Amino acid sequence: MPQNLGQALATDLYQLTMAAGYFHRGRAEHRATCEMFVRRLPKARRFLVALGIEDAVEHALRMRFSEDDLAFLAELPALRDAMTPDFIGYLRDFRFRGDVWAVDEGAVVFEREPLVRVEASIIEAQILETFLLSAINHATTIGSKAARVLLAAEGRGVVEFGTRRTHPESALDAARAAYAVGFAGTSNVEAGRRFGIPVTGTAAHMWTMAHATEREAFEGYFSVFPNSSILLIDTYDTPRGALRAAELVRDKLKGVRIDSGDLGAMSREVRATLDANGAPQAKIVASGDLNEHSIAALVAEGAPIDTFGVGTELVCSVDAPALSGVYKLVELDDGSGPRPIAKFSEGKGTLPGPQQVHRVRAASGQPLRDVIALADEAAPTAPEGGSTAPLLSVAIRSGTRVRDRAAMGDVRARVASELESLPASLRALAVDPGAPRYAIEVSAPLASLVDEVRTRVVEAG
């Protein structure tokens, strides 16, 4: 989890000015319901894997203002005048005491669907926003890319090699997201320690370059790691490197890595060389700016690659680097009863009222459609032999955790089963705009409520 988890200052200034505003206007205990959803899927995505949910939940439970935080805020020009002794006292005692509903870590989700619903005092709900969005937007971006890479690999191994291409802390989150989705491991040692992810690696170009000859480099590496030598063979001449590795290490060679050139043609040549020279057991690891499309092409042409190492394209989610996850007020109770709220800004409208998402599945388990409904509506009718299930469940009740943090193994199992159940149209990598989209429906009562709120807001002005 991010190291600033629980740090209340990991937020935007306006969350704190709003908090001061609510406090000084006697609104601190108004009860707000806010929901986090993704406005629209990136063009290059057909579904999302929701991750970062557990970090958001944990952050809510841990949010505190330290004395240092309060001293800093009291000096901040934009906030100074509002930092009265009673508000400082409020922040000192600040705890999240509300409820949080959330989808499961690793759930497959789509645009407009609430992933998290926060019901709390308006200040608690407000301050949580920024961290919640950061955590979910980042992990979901990487996890959703990782899912495509994994589908493209069609059962071959995929490992995460991207640390050097992103911020040192977000690299840890990326390694975790990739592993949650089904990657076999990461090269990041700290990610291995922090999250229990298998740590993996091969040899480096620098090792080879640091020896007078490639032969000397291979011999030296094998002598230190006799049981786990994956030799990097492309530093000078890949086919020659493969032959040399096979001749030197034979049946003890765990594998070789190719990091450049035409990976399809090269892997075939390397495979043949290994097989013909006493190293048929040796695996081939391929890397070098791989993404789901290049991996799918290699799989389609039958390239004998056992494991793909994926870095840059994954951790920067190059084809869809940003996610439009937002967090909006949907209901407010100022003491006179709950009032549904929506925003009607141009192109940025929201749905009012506390919501639930129901997934309707066929008898095969395949998702047929999702229905976004009001939280207190009955579930839609299941098709014959099929099922419906709500996606959101309660994780925090009155400030106390009531849903255990999902174990990594359970998240991995869930994602595997969700990806398996997806229809081929969603698993497909092609992202042309004409491709069929998954059906997201808005329930009739929710649609009526949108109209009702619009009328009220426009009339009230």
Next chain:
Amino acid sequence: MPQNLGQALATDLYQLTMAAGYFHRGRAEHRATCEMFVRRLPKARRFLVALGIEDAVEHALRMRFSEDDLAFLAELPALRDAMTPDFIGYLRDFRFRGDVWAVDEGAVVFEREPLVRVEASIIEAQILETFLLSAINHATTIGSKAARVLLAAEGRGVVEFGTRRTHPESALDAARAAYAVGFAGTSNVEAGRRFGIPVTGTAAHMWTMAHATEREAFEGYFSVFPNSSILLIDTYDTPRGALRAAELVRDKLKGVRIDSGDLGAMSREVRATLDANGAPQAKIVASGDLNEHSIAALVAEGAPIDTFGVGTELVCSVDAPALSGVYKLVELDDGSGPRPIAKFSEGKGTLPGPQQVHRVRAASGQPLRDVIALADEAAPTAPEGGSTAPLLSVAIRSGTRVRDRAAMGDVRARVASELESLPASLRALAVDPGAPRYAIEVSAPLASLVDEVRTRVVEAG
């Protein structure tokens, strides 16, 4: 700086297996020179602003293995056999004792140019790689995007609003990178505290939506922040919001923010309304998926926007999310004297030998070309009235810092002066492939050395 700065485990596994290999093969004290450079500019960039340099330097100075780290490594399957008592003792005492040369934080740089040169024992040089690349790749990616945004704004204010769109820790680095390049501030409170960046913000949609009417929301906000009210006016109907803000707050209104719709047309209408209704002093802040191109268009059409709030497009560097910064061995001394090293993998070749970059400037200060040369070469001849200067200077000598960490104010001043001195062809936002590129030359001695090393490597095999 990243919270895991100094943590030696913030690295790829293979750095540690290589380290074990060097150690057990009696190579621990071989002296290596490695250089970090960007392989090629992203298509949508004409120059880079080098950032993260100081974090990389600081990480080198602080790198340590704790007892917990060592215990974890001793259990790691891939490393376990190599974690002998003598190697554990070596890691326990591990310190960076080498030299680091680096460009200044905030230097404008180009492809293939070394940004950092590390001269150290091969283990020290190796272990540093991953963190160094992470820190520089991330901050340079964001800083280079921020520079384009800043140039597009042509002197109008720009503030960073992107925290929610990236990982909570990388958000802090993004806020710092943007500020280093010349942004006026950030919305991220923790970034303000950690880096001394001005923290800025306006009102939120949630504030307005939490009140029965927009009027009530504006009155309430103004009563709590009478001296700093920047009201958000687009929640329901922007022109009406502007009129209401002006009528209510008049000459006390600090500003308004528009976050949706046609920002050009809307800002003109809002400006006229504010001017005609007693609030000519009120500034207009615009936000909503802005990038350098949309900002340039708004500036070109004369939109009366005083400050741009930039988030997603900046912190995810959407048009160039990844940077190909790499770190390569260029020289090795195994006790028999220094030997230049290069890699000739397909499409991934490197330049051998310790290098320096000389920037050749016209009398006006405008950069004319850069020359990548061997470190011990004389500087190229300056044009008449012009100058040449080396970009790399020594930051760490024998493990001791000899160059002070650059103060933020100095970095900002340097970036401003560098951007100002760039030729129009580099400052231009258009990124068509036919656009003129800055001249990067390789010195004749360096070019000869490339040939010499290639011949030696190919012959030696």
